[in-house]
Amino acid sequence: MYKILKKEKLNEAVELMVVHAPFVARSCQPGQFIILRADEKGERIPLTIADYDREKETVTIIYQIVGYSTQLLSSKQEGDTIPDFVGPLGKPSDLKKHKRVLGIGGGVGAAPLYPQIRKLHEMGVAVDVILGGRSKEFIILDKEFEAICDKVYYATDDGTKGKKGFVTDVLNELLNEGKEYDEIIAIGPLVMMKAVVGITKPKNIKTAVSLNPIMIDGTGMCGGCRVTVGGETKFACVDGPDFDGLLVDFDECMRRQGMYKEEEHSCRIGLGGK
Template sequence: MNKILRKRNFSDRVVQMEIEAPLIARARKPGNFVIVRVGEKGERIPLTISAADPQKGTITLVVQKMGFSSTKIAHLEEGESLTDLVGPLGKPTHISKVGTVLACGGGVGVAPLLPIIRGFKEAGNRVVSIIAARTEELVILEEEVRKHSDEMLVMTDDGSYGRKGLVTEGMEEIIKREKIDLAVTLGPAVMMKFCALLTKKHNIPTIASLNSIMVDGTGMCGACRVTVGGKTRFTCVDGPEFDAHQVDFDELISRLGAYRKEEIEKLNR
């Protein structure tokens, strides 16, 4: 059973959970995700791994209450167990020494960005991180990101914490200041879209980690298909990371809202 050993509330809507999962803790690499299910009638939803401790045999997930099933998971308490947990899934991040990496995380996307930041740092890169959120209470993992980055910038849309402005404003400033060899963007699809537009303008290779809808997570259902460079790819087995300049983000945004009507009906039932 995958017991929740520790739970920390980042805010009313965002929680961090350390979960017993010895095999996944050993096998996972930065960029991998898991599928989680809660309850016998529960839905399978993908969540990216934020950290793992192979010695303790645990993985850490950060969950934001977005819809019905993420709320159900976030409401689990310490000592309770997930009904099902499977992984690690997806292709891990391709980490190498490239020079300077600009890592941009938005909202809860900062959690899965953290192991990628650590990976690039450990591979000998200079890592500049920007973490962005709508407002102060949604800024997460600031200390951890700071610890593993050479420099870190916090941005909030409303200016309630750190610098006021969108993530792209911070990016622009850093791109002007120094040569960036690779950008990584992880967060809401619309944020990744604008990050990609900006880095494309500056010819900076960029990877985006996509958060498509999935059922099985192993390539079987095709719910997670996305157009990359004009070709249909499956986020679960071909991704979740792709060349951000090739991703059709408008299609991704539309597909993420596919079940909005059904989701609202379920929340009201």
């Protein structure tokens, strides 16, 4: 059993948990994920590691409440336990000691982005970040990023924090101003990552993306996260989740993600999900 040491509601749809998981905390790296079950009969949920503390033996996860399993997880409180918390899984992010890197986090994509940016900061890399969300309430980890980044830019759909618009609007402005980055790391919804690559690819700017949105079982056995990268078939969970965004077939990813949209919607309605 894995004890929940801290639980925090970040906004109406997103929560943070700090879990005592010694073996995971001992060896996890930025970019990796865990699989948990909220109870003994629950489904397996892959969640990216948002933070970790080796001395305290803790792992931090951030999740969006979107259906039955995440609602079940949300019902747990500090002091409760999680029966299964397996990891670390996936390949660690390939972080280089560049001169300057730009991170782009859309919504809960800021959670897996944070450990990568923190690691780059520890390596002495200058880092800027763009964070986006529907409104200021949906911007997460802003204080944490501000503590380690040279500059943090914001974009919200309604203009309540930073620029009114999308993260790609801010990206375009920075590049048009002459800002130069050795690499861009973009994590968020597939449509956001595709739009970022649409800007960076013509400029041949190295761009890493995380395909955790299409992961299901996390072991490569279900085949649900097959993706074409550079003309080759990869599995997001075992070959990634990080990939060269300039080589990812995003149209295929988006078709795969939407394949069971109606069934998932019906299932969530029937189980009281959103």
